[in-house]
Amino acid sequence: MRxxxxxxxxxxxxxxxxxxxxxIWCYEKAIEIDEEISALHNRGIALNxxxxxQQAITCFDKALEIFPERDDILNNKGNALLGLERHEExxxxxxxxxxxxxxxxxxxxxxxxxxxxxxxxxxALNCFDExxxxxxxxxxxxxxxxxxxxxxxxxxxxxxxxxxxxxxEPYDLAVLEIRNTxxxxxxSDGFSA
Numbered sequence: 094m095r096x097x098x099x100x101x102x103x104x105x106x107x108x109x110x111x112x113x114x115x116x117i118w119c120y121e122k123a124i125e126i127d128e129e130i131s132a133l134h135n136r137g138i139a140l141n142x143x144x145x146x147q148q149a150i151t152c153f154d155k156a157l158e159i160f161p162e163r164d165d166i167l168n169n170k171g172n173a174l175l176g177l178e179r180h181e182e183x184x185x186x187x188x189x190x191x192x193x194x195x196x197x198x199x200x201x202x203x204x205x206x207x208x209x210x211x212x213x214x215x216x217a218l219n220c221f222d223e224x225x226x227x228x229x230x231x232x233x234x235x236x237x238x239x240x241x242x243x244x245x246x247x248x249x250x251x252x253x254x255x256x257x258x259x260x261x262e263p264y265d266l267a268v269l270e271i272r273n274t275x276x277x278x279x280x281s282d283g284f285s286a
Contacts, residue, residue, distance in 0.1 A: 100119050100120070100122040100123035100132070101119070101120065101123040101129065101131060101132050101135070103119040104116045104117070104118075104119030104120040104123060104132070104135060104136070104139070105135065107119060108135065108138075108139055108142075113139050113142050113143050114143070116135075116139045117136055117139045117140060117143075120132050120133075120135055120136035120139065121136065124136065130156050130159050130160055130163070130166075133152045133153075133155050133156040133159075134152070134153070134156045134163075134165070134166050134169070136152045137149040137150075137151075137152030137153045137156065137166075137169060137170075137173070138169055140152065140173075141169065141172055141173050141176065144176060146173040146174070146176040146177045147173075147177070149169075149170075149173040150170060150173045150174065153166050153167075153169055153170035153173065154170070157170070162193050163193075164189075164190040164191075164193040164194040164197045164200065165190075165197075165199075167186045167187070167189050167190035167193070167200070168186065168187065168190045168197060168199050168200045168203060170186045171183040171184070171185075171186030171187045171190070171200070171203055171204075171207070172203060174186060175203065175206065175207055175210075178210070180207045180208075180210055180211050181211075183203070183204075183207045184204055184207050184208070187200045187201075187203055187204035187207065188204070191204070196227055198223075198224045198227035198228045198231070198234075199224075201220050201221070201223040201224035201227065202220065202221065202224040202231075202233065202234050202237060204220045205217040205218070205219075205220030205221045205224065205237060205241070206237065208220060209237070209240070209241060209244075214241050214244045214245055215245070217237075217241050218238065218241040218242065218245070221234055221237050221238040221241060222238065225238065230261060231261075232257075232258045232261040232262045232265070232268075235254045235255075235257040235258045235261070236254070236255070236258050236268060238254045239251045239252075239253075239254030239255045239257075239258065242254060243275070248275060248278070248279050249279065251275060252272065252275050252276060252279065255268055255271055255272035255275065256272065258272075259272060
């Protein structure tokens, strides 16, 4: 009979190579043996990956019953709520994660995404700035900040952010196209906003 650790490790390996459904199955087997926090959390993450958000929330809630002060689990629960477009509830999770760990850079970024989706661009920008204070080498954080600045009609500042993304990930063709289109727009209209 396989032990909890064997199933959990198999699930982790499957997840790492993108075999998400197999990973979920292994985590379920691990949970049958022992509702260990990491198996619940990892199963929730895998369910998030395939957009089974409500099932992911159930896993995160069970994990939080065991360890209510885990900022990473709260952040991931917020991500599942965000996937369900339950933005205010997601923000509550991110705020709780940040109360526990103010250096939780992913919670800052994800709170910014939720605020952005609620069209609260200025507060979203503040969150992206907080995330960047903690990790200025994260291309996603720069990209999200650039999108927020663009929405605020701060085109030159947005361009700087997209340039930062390309410094970190020079082969990101989608960002390169956005950056070049924005630069052409700024130059053609004589914007200096």
